[in-house]
Structures are given as structure tokens and as C-alpha cells.
Amino acid sequence: MDLQAVVQLIGNVGFPIALSLILLQTILIKFNKQMDGLEKRLAQLDKTMKLMVKTYHQSTSKSAIRQDKKEDG
Structure with a gap:
């Protein structure tokens, strides 16, 4: 995920939700x-x-x- 995508995500849904989505993606990758x-x-x-x-x-x-x-025998 590049910086521009992160900034756009924060602008669209807000910082707490964006952070939660980033953490969820990271956790799922490690779990897999x-x-x-x-x-x-x-x-x-x-x-x-x-x-x-x-x-x-x-x-x-x-x-x-x-x-x-x-x-x-």
C-alpha cells in the first residue's frame, strides 16, 4: 500500500478506520x-x-x- 493510497483512505473513511484496515491487512498477511x-x-x-x-x-x-x-526348527 503506497502513501497516496493511505492518504486517500484516511480522507475517505477517517484515521481510526483506515488504521484498523491497515492493521487488519497486516495481520491477515502474517496469519496466511x-x-x-x-x-x-x-x-x-x-x-x-x-x-x-x-x-x-x-x-x-x-x-x-x-x-x-x-x-x-
């Missing part, structure tokens, strides 16, 4: 950036959890096979 960061972290967490579950299932099935071999 934080939400984008959270989405990326949640996606990474989802990938990590899926990998952990897959690894757990593989290790569980391998240990079950080993126990079967011990019982047969």
Missing part, C-alpha cells in the same frame, strides 16, 4: 504465512508417520517370521 508454514510441517509429519508405521509393520512381520522358524 503462518498457515502455509503449518501446512508444510503437517505434510512432513504425515510423511514421517506413514514411514514409521510402514517400518513398524515390516519389523513386526519379520519378527513373526523368525518366531515361526524357531518353532519349526
Whole structure:
């Protein structure tokens, strides 16, 4: 937002309302950036959890096979 737009906004709606609108815009921009960061972290967490579950299932099935071999042997 450039200076001329701010001056025009103040002239049209008054200083308190113009200031409120500027602050609201600033807050919304920061909030959107934080939400984008959270989405990326949640996606990474989802990938990590899926990998952990897959690894757990593989290790569980391998240990079950080993126990079967011990019982047969």
C-alpha cells in the first residue's frame, strides 16, 4: 500500500478506520504465512508417520517370521 493510497483512505473513511484496515491487512498477511508454514510441517509429519508405521509393520512381520522358524526348527 503506497502513501497516496493511505492518504486517500484516511480522507475517505477517517484515521481510526483506515488504521484498523491497515492493521487488519497486516495481520491477515502474517496469519496466511503462518498457515502455509503449518501446512508444510503437517505434510512432513504425515510423511514421517506413514514411514514409521510402514517400518513398524515390516519389523513386526519379520519378527513373526523368525518366531515361526524357531518353532519349526
